Amino acid sequence: DQQVKQNSPSLSVQEGRISILNCDYTNSMFDYFLWYKKYPAEGPTFLISISSIKDKNEDGRFTVFLNKSAKHLSLHIVPSQPGDSAVYFCAAYSGGYQKVTFGIGTKLQVIP
Amino acid sequence: DGGITQSPKYLFRKEGQNVTLSCEQNLNHDAMYWYRQDPGQGLRLIYYSQIVNDFQKGDIAEGYSVSREKKESFPLTVTSAQKNPTAFYLCASSIDPRGLDAFGSGTRLTVV
Numbered sequence: 023d024q025q026v027k028q029n030s031p032s033l034s035v036q037e038g039r040i041s042i043l044n045c046d047y048t049n050s051m052f053d054y055f056l057w058y059k060k061y062p063a064e065g066p067t068f069l070i071s072i073s074s075i076k077d078k079n080e081d082g083r084f085t086v087f088l089n090k091s092a093k094h095l096s097l098h099i100v101p102s103q104p105g106d107s108a109v110y111f112c113a114a115y116s117g118g119y120q121k122v123t124f125g126i127g128t129k130l131q132v133i134p
Numbered sequence: 135d136g137g138i139t140q141s142p143k144y145l146f147r148k149e150g151q152n153v154t155l156s157c158e159q160n161l162n163h164d165a166m167y168w169y170r171q172d173p174g175q176g177l178r179l180i181y182y183s184q185i186v187n188d189f190q191k192g193d194i195a196e197g198y199s200v201s202r203e204k205k206e207s208f209p210l211t212v213t214s215a216q217k218n219p220t221a222f223y224l225c226a227s228s229i230d231p232r233g234l235d236a237f238g239s240g241t242r243l244t245v246v
Contacts, residue, residue, distance in 0.1 A: 063239070064240070065225075065237025066224070115232045123179075124178075126174060
């Protein structure tokens with residue numbers, strides 16, 4: 023049972039345009055959400071997070087939006103750069119379970 | 135530089151043999167984690183440890199064992215009981231249990 027879903031396995035975006043990566047979750051106990059970025063043959067790196075009490079968090083070119091009623095979050099990257107090409111994992115934390123659950127990832131390709 | 139070191143990067147073992155994957159961190163993080171990544175799947179939690187001499191099973195602990203005798207070290211043993219051990223293994227650590235602050239670069243285990 024996949025509690026964190028990333029339904030788009032891949033996404034291609036032109037350099038300079040906006041990249042929007044989507045994530046849905048099913049467990050209403052999740053109270054903290056994170057995005058990680060992963061390059062091939064490397065471990066993931068933390069990108070940005072958002073608490074369930076907020077609906078938006080911004081850090082430079084990266085913005086995460088949370089819609090609790092829809093159990094949906096999205097990561098916006100503006101403007102997209104070729105160096106952003108990587109796999110992006112959505113993750114969710116539940117204080118009750120005390121663990122982080124990951125989606126399967128979305129591979130972003132930014133075309134120069 | 136602080137970080138997580140996983141060794142070796144690539145590991146080959148014969149079926150039926152136990153193998154231990156190393157994970158060392160110098161970040162002074164209390165919590166450490168082991169994840170497994172398979173193609174088309176997200177990161178799945180194997181074991182985690184919030185403090186020295188204590189650890190808990192994750193979602194897919196069967197066939198694995200861990201120890202946490204030192205804060206810096208969290209080795210993972212893949213036993214012969216693990217039915218599908220070939221995978222990419224990632225070690226992580228964190229200060230805040232709501233997220234994973236750092237990942238190692240991973241060990242790719244191939245069992246032949």
